[in-house]
Amino acid sequence: MHKKIVIGSLLIILVLVNWSIIGKEKHLVEGKEVYLEVTPVDPRSLMQGDYMALNFRLGDEVYQALPKTEDRRQWRHDIAASDGFVIASLDARNVGTFKSLYIDQPLSNKEILLRYRVRNGTVKFATNAYFFQEGNGKIYEPARYGQFRVDDKGELLLVAMYDKDLKELGVNE
Template sequence: MPLNVKVTLVTLVVALLVVNISIYDKEQHLAHGQVVYLELAPVDPRSLMQGDYMALRFQLQQKVYQALPKTVPDESRPWRQAITVADGLAVVKLDERKVATFEALYEDQPLAENELLLQYRVRHGRIKFATNAFYFQEGHAGLYQDARYGRFRVDEQGELLLVGLNDEALNVLTSLPD
């Protein structure tokens, strides 16, 4: 067998292995991650439903943003503050319904029994948790108009995966397999 065919086959096997390991990891995350609910932040109703997806923002984003250190890049416009740090972890407290509220930025402090870590990312000066959109089948926007919480699965590293949307009483509006 020529060398270039061997290299191609080995590359293909390695690529398939990497993809399958990633899929397995996400399936384990969905199956065994802790359920957490993040309250949705109000958005302009005209931009809430855009085609076949819903734009998502979370109350927690604003709390994390307020806690992060900032700089004033232009002295003549002090209202334009920039975040000085990048990605990190937020400590959240879970109530009896597993709804998360912001406690602090994580700085290696011990966590209480009802606290856990959530990863956040800073992109273009904004805080992001897992995703900023929820995709649904075209024509089904009305199913999600009562959404008040995003339901997530969280792993030990604080990585979030969105699995559905819930209403005020935490009733499932939509669901991926839990």
């Protein structure tokens, strides 16, 4: 009896994991391509190898737009750990820039809805780090944009890093 429960549980876990993988693959293929400007830092994680810590200019602009306490120096306590949506305007190259926080207003065809998360006093989009093969830090130093795929719910997946001319970094290196 215990063997059947273990095998059944394992099958359920495998189905759920594969369903999640299929969903992420679909998101990567069908998601709208958007570039967000980053302000990278290149720390070294001894346990995880090399990575680039990411901060997004759009996140800084969302931070400025979020409601603050009356003295304007701190976030209100009720949004210190929250999720929300921002409207980003897209230029001809699909580079997203801050337009406004989303409050159920309609979007134009050159705007996109992006989900953000406020955690530990920071606005985050999808991830706050980009991992790369150990020893390849120099390749990613010119990074100025993160390429994302955005689904119809505003969820972002980071795909690759790009330089100021939107040339992908780390390919054919």
